[in-house]
Amino acid sequence: MTKQVALETKLDSAAVDKLRTILLAEQGDDITLDGSGVQQIGGMCLELLMSVRHLWGAAGHDVTIENPSEQMLDDLGRFGLTAEDFQGRPA
Amino acid sequence: MSDPMQEIMASFFIECEELHESLVDALQLLADGESDIETINVAFRAVHSIKGGAGAFGLDALVDFAHQFETVMDACRSGTLSIDTPLNELFLRCSDMLSDLIRCSRDGEDVDAATSTGLIAELSGYVPSEDEGEVEEIEFQPMVLDLGELGPGSDALPMDLPPLDLPSLDDSDETEAPELGPSDKARLAVEFRAEGELYESGNEPLFLIKALADLGRCETKLTLDPPKSIDDLNTLGSRLSWNIVVETDMPPTAVHEIFEFAEGLCKLNVVAIPGSAAALTKDVSTEVPVEAAESSAPAPAEAQSSNTPDAPAAAPAPASKPEEPAPIPKPAAAKAPEKAATTPPKTSPTVRVDLERIERLVNLVGELVINQAMLSQSIAEENIPPNSPVSAGLDEFMQLTRNIQESVMMIRAQPVKSLFQRMSRIVRESSAAVDKTVKLVTDGENTEIDKTAIERLADPLTHMIRNAVDHGLEDAETRIAQGKSKQGEIKLRAAHKSGRVLIEVSDDGAGINREKVKSKAMEKGLIPDEAILSDSEIDQLLFLPGFSTATEVSNLSGRGVGMDVVKTQITSLGGRVTIESTPGAGTTFAISLPLTLAVLDGMVITVAQETLVIPLNAIVETLSLSVDDLKPVAGGQSVLCVREQFVPVLDLGVELGYREEAPMQDGTIALLISPEEGVLVALLVDTIEDQRQVVIKGMQESYGRVPGVAAATILGDGQIALILDPNDLVQNATGDDLVITQKKAS
Known part of the structure; x- marks a missing residue:
């Protein structure tokens, strides 16, 4: 079963605890994260998302991002990533 | 616990101020034609460092502006663009804008986006921004x-x-x-x-x-x-x-x-x-x-200078044979290259301290001084011989106390340079507003003054500079007709003088039009129509609330608000402001401030059984008088003849209302003070008790400003004594005529 989670507007360091709680609550499920409202994603939340994606992927579950906002794509781009890096299951 | 982000940002903004200061210095050198090859590099690095830090905090408006600013500077330092007068003026305006952007970023205020965009466009006229040409x-x-x-x-x-x-x-x-x-x-x-x-x-x-x-x-x-x-x-x-x-x-x-x-x-x-x-x-x-x-190893100064971005390149080393790793400057030393550009690296470590902690230290030192005075008094009352170990120990204690006090005061002292730099901007902006060409000449910018005073001097100085530009200096046509250079000159000078800080704002303009001032004052009902005023009294009219000679309200002045505020602000700092003006040659406003705001050397005197303190730096000489020393003059007044100079006399007891006027006795003490250069006034007192350091306890918050009284202090026996401001006492109690007449006579 795929769970839908809407990401917060501002994913800075202050938002990481809340995001971690939300993601851990969906442990064991596929998660689709809606990035349409994201205006900023910082390093800490990015690390959390990538780590969750890695751990969930190892357990056979997908963590993907849908509808990333322009700003989110821009931030991901600056970090060296693209939207495709959050599609499918990590290698 | 304080927010670490806020602390780091605060630290960044303090560094921005320092970097901006070095930027203005460099631009001023360029404007004065005294620059060398390193000057533009210094300016560039200052802007670049501000941009770098701003980027780390996501201050986009600041980054964008600094980016275009440094781009043009980079073209200058690489030789593709030469700096002429218009470009240097643009740099100065950009420097002002950069300062505004820093302040707005720090205070969370709205940025003047239109001005910023306009300046970026002007800069782009010299070197197109990368965004324009190389978007892809x-x-x-x-x-x-x-x-x-x-x-x-x-x-x-x-x-x-x-x-x-x-x-x-x-x-x-x-x-x-x-x-x-x-x-x-x-x-x-x-x-x-x-x-x-x-x-x-x-x-x-x-x-x-x-x-x-x-x-x-x-x-x-x-x-x-x-x-x-x-x-x-x-x-x-x-x-x-x-x-x-x-x-x-x-x-x-x-x-x-x-x-x-x-x-x-x-x-x-x-x-x-x-x-x-x-x-x-x-x-x-x-x-x-x-x-x-x-x-881990701190970067030595030499190594830092070799790491300077614009250090001359050594012979290219083979890429495959890298040299020894260069040490990285630590954050505290990161600005060393900027300073190193024009002078050899000579930085000493610094630490930023909360001003409140320093205030606490100053107060404690004040208590220490009082305590020392009490101890001195107790020992004196015990009639202990001066060569005893106790007396010797007390002398040493007093010397240490003084050293501590001076050291603590030095912590609070800062050069007036930053204040003068701000005034440089005021001159640029105000002269542009009234379409005059004005040059600001500064002198003594390393003069140190209490930090609190620096902050509180900004407003009065701004008023004075604006007034000088708007009212003091003539327009170009008038100046040329009078044989002056087209460019007006304003001098801003700071110096230590007789234990006080003297700050002068002078212009080479037309001088005060006293006839106009007097008629305006009569018109406004500030003085009676039949009033006969000396030049000095007419000049003092400028400080009356609501006074203005401007017939039109300009962008700068003419609203009748200003000089009275200036005087109030200076007085609240324990200072005085005086005017000296010569028709056709210009006007000088002189601000005299106490060096420190906490402790002073005073002479303890008595008048009619009242103990008072007079600042030692105000006293030129003390005399013991005989009745024959006083010479009667018209109006029932007396003057004192001191080395063939007649000096006006002021009986302190009478002036302060402690006693009625009475014939002088032999042995009366006269304190000669000098309220102005070359002018003496004798204050009559009963006795001189002591000469000692006293801690200044402000009275203004409780009692407001009392003419002739600067503050109060606590003496060694616990008694409270007033600290007098003798110059203010002379001016307020007897009027300027006393002094000015004597000045002219001498």
């Missing part, structure tokens, strides 16, 4: 570079993008030229790993990476050190690392400036990629990997 080229395009792994995490997971084959940066000995052909642009390889403390201290990698993108096109690869278990999600902050290749002409130190506030909180390696322009042209010393976080 600098557009951020994430690419993947296989720069190897950052550390022991051998199972790091690079994102699945096609790698470029670049060598590892971990081991400098193995650094080889990446298989990228020689490029017109220099390339810097930046290896950056976040650590937990980086986030805790308020830094954000996103902003740092954005700031890097301002240096040039970036190729970025992100690597995740994958977590082993769910528990690892609780220890976030150090699993991401980036390998970024920046295509830029900037030296590696430019990257370190961006990471200045993150040093020690992350792992950072920066190398110029061999074969690229950076490695072949400059900054050979920074070709090899340099560790920011791990660098």
Whole structure:
């Protein structure tokens, strides 16, 4: 079963605890994260998302991002990533 | 616990002020034609450092403006653009805007976007911004570079993008030229790993990476050190690392400036990629990997100067044989290169201290001085011989107390330079507003004064400068007709004089039109129509509330608000303001302030059984009089003849209302004071008790301003004594005529 989670507007360091709680609550499920409202994603939340994606992927579950906002794509781009890096299951 | 982010930002803004100060210095040297080859480099680096720090905090408006500013400066320092007068004036205006942007960023105020945009457009007229011509080229395009792994995490997971084959940066000995052909642009390889403390201290990698993108096109690869278990999600902050290749002409130190506030909180390696322009042209010393976080040895001054971005390039070293790793400047020393540009590196370590702590220290020293006075008095009352060990110990104690007091006061003292720089801007803006050409000449900008006084002097000085520009200086036609140069001159001078700080604002304008001032005052009903006033009294009318001679309200003045406020503000600092004006030659406003606001050397005297303190620096001489020394003059007054000079006499007891006027007795003490240069006035007192340091206890908050009384103090026996301001006493009690008449006579 795929769970839908809407990401917060501002994913800075202050938002990481809340995001971690939300993601851990969906442990064991596929998660689709809606990035349409994201205006900023910082390093800490990015690390959390990538780590969750890695751990969930190892357990056979997908963590993907849908509808990333322009700003989110821009931030991901600056970090060296693209939207495709959050599609499918990590290698 | 205070917010670490706020603390770091506060630290950044303080550094911005220092950098801006060096920028203004350099621009002023350029304007004065006294610059050398390093001057533009100093200015450039100041702007660049501000931009770097601003980028780390995501202050985009500041970054954008500084970016275009430094772009034009870069063209100047590379020789593709020469600095003429219009460009230098533009630089000065940009410097003002930069200052505004810093202030707005710090205070969270709205930025004057129109002015900022206008100036950016003007700058772009000299050197088009990269965004205009090379949009496609600098557009951020994430690419993947296989720069190897950052550390022991051998199972790091690079994102699945096609790698470029670049060598590892971990081991400098193995650094080889990446298989990228020689490029017109220099390339810097930046290896950056976040650590937990980086986030805790308020830094954000996103902003740092954005700031890097301002240096040039970036190729970025992100690597995740994958977590082993769910528990690892609780220890976030150090699993991401980036390998970024920046295509830029900037030296590696430019990257370190961006990471200045993150040093020690992350792992950072920066190398110029061999074969690229950076490695072949400059900054050979920074070709090899340099560790920011791990660098433990403090950078020696010599090493820092060799790391200066614009240090002359040594002979190019072979790319395959890197030199010894260059040490990285620590944050506190990061500004050394700017200072080193015009003078040899001579920096001493500094520490920033909360002003409240210093205030507490000053108060404690004040208590110590009082305590010492009480001890002295107790010992004196015991009739202990002066050569006894107790007396010797007390003398030593007094000397130590004085040294401590002076040292503490030095902590609060700051040069007036920053204040003068602000006035430079006021002159530029106000002269532009009234279409006059004005040159500001400053002198004594290293004169130190209490920090509190510096802050509170800004408003009155601004008023005075604006008045000088608007009212003092004539327009160009009038000046030329009078044989003066078209350009008006305003002098701002600071100096220590007789234990006080003297700040003068003078102009070479028309001088005060006293007839106009007097008639305006009569018109406004400020003085009676039949009033006969001396020149000095007419000048003093300028300080009356609501007084203005301006027939039109200009952008600068003419609203009748200003000089009265100036006088109030100066008086509230324990200072005085005086005017001296010569028709056709100009006007000088002189502000005299106490050197410190806490302790002074005073003479303890008595008048009609009242104990009073007179500041020692106000007293020129003391005399013991006989009745014959006084000579009667018209109006029932007397003067004292001192070495063939007649000196007006003021009986302090009468003036203060302690007693009725009475015939003088033999042995009466006269204190000669000098309220103005070359002018003496004798104050009659009963006895001189002592000469000692007293702690100033302000009275204004409780009692308001009392004419002739500066403050109060607590004496050694616990008695409270008033500290007099003898000059104010003379001016207020007897009027200026007393002094001025005597000045003219002498």
